[in-house]
Amino acid sequence: MEKAFFEGYEIGCAATTRGKVADYIPELAKSDPKAFGLCMLDATGEPLTFGEADTRFSIQSICKVIILAAALKLRGFDETFSHVMMEPSGDAFNSILKLDTRSNLPFNPMINAGAIETASLLLPELSFEDMLDYARMLCLDPTISLNEAVYNSEAQTGYRNRAIAYLLKSKGVMSADPERTLNLYFRLCSLAVSARSLAGLGLVLANDGVHPFNGKTLIAPEHVRTIQSIMFTCGMYDYSGKYSVKVGVPSKSGVGGGIVCAAKGPMGIGLYGPALDAFGNSSGAVKAMVHISQALGLHVFSY
Numbered sequence: 578m579e580k581a582f583f584e585g586y587e588i589g590c591a592a593t594t595r596g597k598v599a600d601y602i603p604e605l606a607k608s609d610p611k612a613f614g615l616c617m618l619d620a621t622g623e624p625l626t627f628g629e630a631d632t633r634f635s636i637q638s639i640c641k642v643i644i645l646a647a648a649l650k651l652r653g654f655d656e657t658f659s660h661v662m663m664e665p666s667g668d669a670f671n672s673i674l675k676l677d678t679r680s681n682l683p684f685n686p687m688i689n690a691g692a693i694e695t696a697s698l699l700l701p702e703l704s705f706e707d708m709l710d711y712a713r714m715l716c717l718d719p720t721i722s723l724n725e726a727v728y729n730s731e732a733q734t735g736y737r738n739r740a741i742a743y744l745l746k747s748k749g750v751m752s753a754d755p756e757r758t759l760n761l762y763f764r765l766c767s768l769a770v771s772a773r774s775l776a777g778l779g780l781v782l783a784n785d786g787v788h789p790f791n792g793k794t795l796i797a798p799e800h801v802r803t804i805q806s807i808m809f810t811c812g813m814y815d816y817s818g819k820y821s822v823k824v825g826v827p828s829k830s831g832v833g834g835g836i837v838c839a840a841k842g843p844m845g846i847g848l849y850g851p852a853l854d855a856f857g858n859s860s861g862a863v864k865a866m867v868h869i870s871q872a873l874g875l876h877v878f879s880y
């Protein structure tokens with residue numbers, strides 16, 4: 578098993594040269610394109626780490642998984658999915674097109690429109706601090722904090738996300754205040770995590786929502802199934818279909834370069850490589866996961 582992860586790490590390192598760091602959020606442009614690391618955590622509690630497994634980077638879109646878990650817990654399945662659908666959009670993560678022309682509800686909670694709407698459901702009951710505590714608990718990492726520089730950068734330049742929130746408000750889909758919603762969303766995207774923290778989140782999901790070391794239920798099992806299904810179909814931007822065929826592990830990526838994977842075992846795999854491919858996924862992390870999944874038979878449909 579260690580060999581498969583080491584080979585995946587080497588393949589991932591080599592593939593970093595094929596990507597480019599995100600620069601539409603100015604602060605992200607400062608990331609080192611050659612950085613690469615991964616962490617695997619299973620119920621033994623002994624993580625397997627390679628490279629930059631402890632480098633902090635912003636969680637970005639991976640917070641959408643945490644936002645969905647919180648909304649399901651607070652509002653339940655029916656109310657949550659009366660605000661957002663669960664269909665792959667086939668469009669870019671920040672697209673506004675179908676939201677305006679095809680449907681009032683965002684296609685799914687893993688694209689920006691869906692995550693912003695889902696975040697609005699957390700207000701007014703949950704504050705950013707509540708969500709920070711929740712993220713720390715789900716990632717098994719009490720040291721997660723807010724990266725203020727990324728937050729400011731994103732809040733100052735997030736015009737498209739503002740447009741999405743105001744469009745949702747104008748359609749009467751969003752009840753909460755759009756500015757308060759955006760503030761919460763931008764802060765949650767700016768949480769500083771590591772590949773190790775993402776491995777923790779992946780393990781909790783893969784372990785049916787149960788804390789792997791103290792047996793406490795952190796996410797209800799029926800919600801874990803919903804979250805993992807949506808990760809599987811919508812988690813990797815408009816590469817989600819091909820990724821599911823080639824890797825077959827419920828995963829979610831973010832433009833900060835992270836990927837969280839909830840794998841059989843149960844195993845959580847967290848990867849970090851800020852050089853992104855054309856879809857916005859870490860080029861190194863995708864290549865690493867193709868190898869690791871094939872080498873270890875992790876595809877959910879391989880028996």
Ligand code: GLU
Nearest residue numbers: 637638670689766831832
């Ligand atoms: N904060 C980013 C945005 O809203 C998240 C995008 C992503 O990671 O896909 O544009």
